[in-house]
Amino acid sequence: MLTQGFAVLLSHWWRHKLQFAMLLLGLALATALWSAVQAINGEARASYARAAAVVGQDRLEQLTTADGTHIPQESYIALRKAGWLVSPVLEGEKRFGGERLRILGVDPITLPADAAQVDVGAADIGLARFITAPGVFIMSGETAARLKGVDTPPIRISDALPPGTVLTDIGIAQQVLDAPGQLSRLLLAPRQPTEARPLAEVAPGLVRRAPAVESDLSRLTDSFHLNLTAFGLLAFAVGLFIVHSAIGLAFEQRRPVIRTLRALGLPLRTLVLLMVVELLVLSTVAGLIGVALGYGVASLLLPDVAASLRGLYGAEVPGTLSIRPSVWGLGLAIAVAGTLVSAASRLWRIATMPLLAPARPRAWSLASERALRLQAVGGILLLVAAWLVVQFGSGLVAGFSALGAMLLGAALLLPLVLSLLLKLGERLSKGVIAQWFWADTRQQLPGLSLALMALLLALAANAGVGTMVQSFRLTFVGWLDQRLPSELYVSTRSNDESQKVHDWLASRSDAVLPIWNTEVRMFGQPVQVFGIADHATYRDYWPMLEAMPDAWDRIARGEGALANEQLARRQKLALGDMIPLEGGHKLPLVGIFSDYGNPKGQVIIGVRLLETLYPDASRLRYAVRIAHDKAPKLAEELRATFDLPEENVVNQTTIKDFSLKIFERTFAVTAALNVLTLGVAAIAIFASLLTLSGMRLSQLAPAWAMGLTLKRLALLEILRSVALASFTMLAAVPVGLGLAWMLLAVINVEAFGWRLPMHVFPMDWLRLFLLAVASAIIAALLPALWLTRRQPADLVKVFANER
Amino acid sequence: MLLDLEDVSKSYPTGEGVLQVLRGVSLSLDAGESLALTGESGSGKSTLLHLAGGLDRPDSGAIRFEGKDIAGLGDVELAAFRRVSVGLVFQQFNLIPSLDVAANLAFQARLGDRYDAAWSEWLTERLGLSKLLDRYPEQLSGGQQQRVAIGRALAGRPQLILADEPTGNLDEATGDAILELMLALMRETGAALLMVTHSNRLASRLGRRLHLAAGKLG
Incomplete structure (x- = not known):
């Protein structure tokens, strides 16, 4: 019985291959973007953890000065003499060629075993070579590759070190960093002799610090990763609209089959269980495809993210990805959970449907105005909730919650807004075709509303984040002029x-x-x-x-x-x-x-x-x-006189260009995620139009029979898609502005600590509008093309009695 | 002669080969005449009706409307022919669900630029639809929907009305009333009627009847 029932359920997908492909694609894409963000975040966090773990900072207690200034070497000597088992560390930054490196100087003799990630006594390094001039620079292979051709002490590779970090002897570090006799901190061995004199007596300026479980980098970059996660979630939500739409259609189409199966003796509980199993199988397959795709997307985005993190925070993240079980696990879990959430209402309807309920598919087009209004009320409540959180909440989580509530609220409100706009179009139109066009478009709304909601989210995110980035850019350029006035x-x-x-x-x-x-x-x-x-x-x-x-x-x-x-x-x-x-x-x-x-x-x-x-x-x-025109000559003379490298004397324009380049790369990821989200939304529309195209035939055939040509009907189908995308874009502008305001006035202040003035860029909206229209045309093109190629025999079937 | 079909054949490809639906059918219809086409399911009645209305093209043979062969017309000309000269009434009603009754009634007439407000008002009154004009198809009974479909077919005063089992979805009493109304309107407008039906009882009420079996007229 189970096998038979399951086979019948699966046969639906066999007969609706396109619908099946769209369901898998939607879920896979949603999972892909989410997993890409998780893979990137995972890589970055692992890198911060490695940075925090260097020389045992995450495990060993340390001695530092209370105000964070340098420790004189004499304090270290005094402590050692007093019996304290401490080991000195000097940390600082130094530019080699074009690369800024984090130099860590350690004393290999006193370094506690817990802190020794690299065996400096190993044959390829050698203790004597490590501690005597010119010393040895130990670094990751990636860092070494970046230093090719740059003059440094001999380099040895160890992948225990994060990118951008150099481990060397403390004496060499003091020379390189020009900090003779200075130490950053002292590492405390886990077991200290009990007879050692009290710290306050030997080195009164020093205080004990607990192991740094979370590094400064990790704290600083939290907001950046939260931003990425929010984007991943948004893309996932947009993808889920496709899934919800495809599952909804499949369930509606299978109502007669479900009634028949029950009438033939398959218990309702078994039927629902079989449907859950079917969803689990589908979501697992799509999830696996999605995570694999996600790794592909992540590997494309990672170089830009690494550049952003380096530019914004000085954080070094490797440019290559490693496969993490947590990303696979989380990706699959979210794919399965997302599918079950998308299908929950449909499953519930099946579970509570009386056996003799009408078997005719309740096509979406019959969704009542009442449901539309209820949905709109939910949307308004969410918008009010967003406003309340902005007014009374604080912190990054509150900011993102308000953002989520605003976006979801606006999306829920969209069908009603579109319905009103289309009603207005119907009232204002005079010609019979125009009147039918608006009325028919309004009738398609319930079937397309999920895809249009996804488009609204993607467009609003694009408009909002675009406004934020451009406002930032404008402010940043002006600020650079103020900050870098010297020649x-x-x-x-x-x-x-x-x-x-x-x-x-x-x-x-x-x-x-x-x-x-x-x-x-x-x-x-x-x-x-x-x-x-x-x-x-x-x-x-x-x-x-x-x-x-x-x-x-x-x-x-x-x-x-x-x-x-x-x-x-x-x-x-x-x-x-x-x-x-x-x-x-x-x-x-x-x-x-x-x-x-x-x-x-x-x-x-x-x-x-x-x-x-x-x-x-x-x-x-x-x-x-100096006078602007004299600056190049002075720079040249200065370099020649002191034999200074090119990069040590730079003019204002070069620095501004460099800063702007960092800026552009910083937001390259945002732009990429924006485009991908818009792409997913375009696929959502395409999927909806494609699945609806089969149902459309019976609606279009009467108009064709009464004298409209198929070409004209196809053109109207494309126009319909364009009209809906245009109206959605109109609705997306205020939502995008709201989003930009929240990003600039709430999220950025919480995440980065600065507030930026908001500027509006109508030309960007126009570009986005054209992009939305182009997406709508592309999405509608194939179903329209199919329509023009329909044979009269297909269309007359609609009227045939035997149908 | 208004409509003249001469040696018309039509086949459709199926999964098991080619299905020959019509085999050399010839018939004619004069203006104002009413003709019932009867036959079993699959005998080719609906196909013949679709060919006569320019909804499909024959494999061979001629279909002349007022002496002009419509079988060779292109898509645009065929669409114009349907807009202006033909009114269609189907068993499933096939109203446009997004338009209210008033818009449905006027749709084809306005499409063919043949809308006459006074005529439309008379027709609406005659069909008993005056109080239903702002309703949508889903809010109407089957009989009411078919009355709208008849009104829509007649609103542009076409010369030919093609009806495919127009009472097939209705109970007997309602079906009889609908047919009566349709025939009365035909007489009043002078349009010719070609109606497909299973029912000998209904067929007997029309001026002439032909029986189709296995794609041939008997």
Whole structure:
């Protein structure tokens, strides 16, 4: 009985191969985009975990200074002498060629076994070679490939290290980072001798820190990955519309069969069980295809994501994917869960359907106005809920919840809005064909509404995210002009060279402005402290969001500090609040400036004060003011005089171009996901039109019989698709604007710590509109073509008594 | 002569080969005449009706309407022929579900640019549909739907009405009333009627009858 019943159910798909293909395609595509995002996120998180695990930071307790500044080497020696089993680590960043590398210096002799990921005593490295000049740089194969042709100490490969990280001896690291006698932290061996003298007595400035379970990178990039996940979910939801639509149609078409099966003695419970099994099989197959496709998409997107993470956060993620069971498991689970959710209402209807219920398929076209209104009420309630969450909620999860509620609410409201627009079209039209066109389009609405809702989501996401990215771009370009007003930017290689370059430039330019900085821990997070000179360049151009009237004077006198927007937002700092600096020194906050693209907090103080408070600050960079036309010649002379590499003297345009390039790559993933989501929505429309095309024949045949040619009917079918896509686009504009506003005013502030002004770009909407129309034409083309090729015999069957 | 079919044959490909539906059928119909076509299921009645109405083309033979051969017309000309000269009434009614009764009644007449408001109003009144004009097909009974279909067929004052089992979906009393109404309207408009039916009783009420068996007129 079970086999017979199951065979009958499956025979439906055999006879409706296209419907079957669309169901599999919809589910596979939905799973693919979701899995792609999961694979990318998984790769990135594994990379952060590897970065956190380097030299045992995630497992071993550490000693650091309370304010995050460097530890003098003497403290380490004192601790060792006092019996403490500690091992020194120096960490810093250094540019080699075009690559910025994270240098980790360790002492292989004292390094606890828990922290030794790489055996430096191994034959290909050798302890003696590791600890003596020129030392050895151990790094991943991917990093080594990026350093080809760059002058570095001998390189050895170890894939235990994340990309962009170099492990070397602490002495070599101190030389490379120009930090003699300095340490970043001390690793504590798990077992310390009990007789060791108390820490407060030996090294009073140091504090014990628990192992860093979650790295700064992981915390910083959380929002980026949440954004990606949200996009993956959106794409999955759009894909589910196809699934829901295909399953709905299949269930409706099988109502007579189901009645017959029950009448012939198949128990209802068995029947429902068989249908669930059928769905499980289908979703597992589609899920497997989807995850495999997802890996393909992920491998295409990963280079851009890696570039984004490097550009935005300085986070290194490998450019290749590894197969993760969790991605397969989650992909299959979401495919199965999504299918069951999509089919739940249909299964329920079958389970509660009386045996003698009318067997005629209740085509979607009979869906009542009442259902449409109920759906619209649900939509309005969701929109109200979104508004309430924005008003009273906080945090990233609340932001995304509001976003989801708004999108779903708008989608549910769409059929009613379209119905009203089509009714208006019917009322305004005069000709008989126009009147029929609008009325017939309105009748198709229930059958197409799911696909149109998917299109609305995709278009709104495109319009919204596009508006956000373009607003960001416009603001960013303006901000770059303010932030980079100097004609040349010079990086020197040592403090000695820095002084000489400064002196040389002083007599040849209008101004030489130091860009000196150090990185400290402030408010429990890494913060960059910059020192700047008192100069009109800053007073005239600096991108202040708010400032005290005498802010620049106070900074010049060493009596005030500026903070970037993200630090101010994170710490809820207001003007006048105190900023804690080195040695208990505190300065009032006198201004907050915008600092887009920087994940870290930044504080700016007078350069003299920086020299006093942070004598070890890097003093290698300068901004040079000079007449624009004289800058190229000066740059050339400077390079020649000091034998500086090309990249150490760059002009304003080069930096701006570079920054914009990073910006473009950062949003390349968003753009790609946007296009893919739109593609899925186009397939949803195509799938709906295709499955409906069979049902359309009986609706179109009377019009054909009364004198409309098939070509004209086919053209009207395409026009219908265009009209629906156009109206959906009209509805998508306000939804997209709402989405953009939420991204700019809620999500970005929570995720990145900055708020951007919103701009509108009507030309982008026009482009999107044309894209939507093109998608609609392509989706309708095939069914329309089929219609023109119909033989009269097919059409007259509609009228035949024997039918 | 209004309609003249001469030696018309028609076949359809099927899974098991070619099915010969009509074999050299000839018949004619004058203006204002009514002709019933009877026969068993599958005898080719509906196919003959479709050929006469320009819904399909014969494999061979001629179909002349007012002396002009319509079998050789292209799609556009055939569509124009159907718009202007033919009214169709089917067993399944085949109304346009998205249009209300008023729009359904006027549809073909307006399509053929032959809409006459006064005539349409008279017809609506005569068919007893005046109070149903804003209803949609799904809100009507079978008899009401068939009355709308008849009104639609006659609204453009075509010369030829083709009816395929017009009462087949109705109970006997309603079917009789509908047929009576249709015949009265034919007489009033002067249109010719070619009707396909299983029923000898109904066929006997028309001016002439022909029997079709295995694709041939008996």
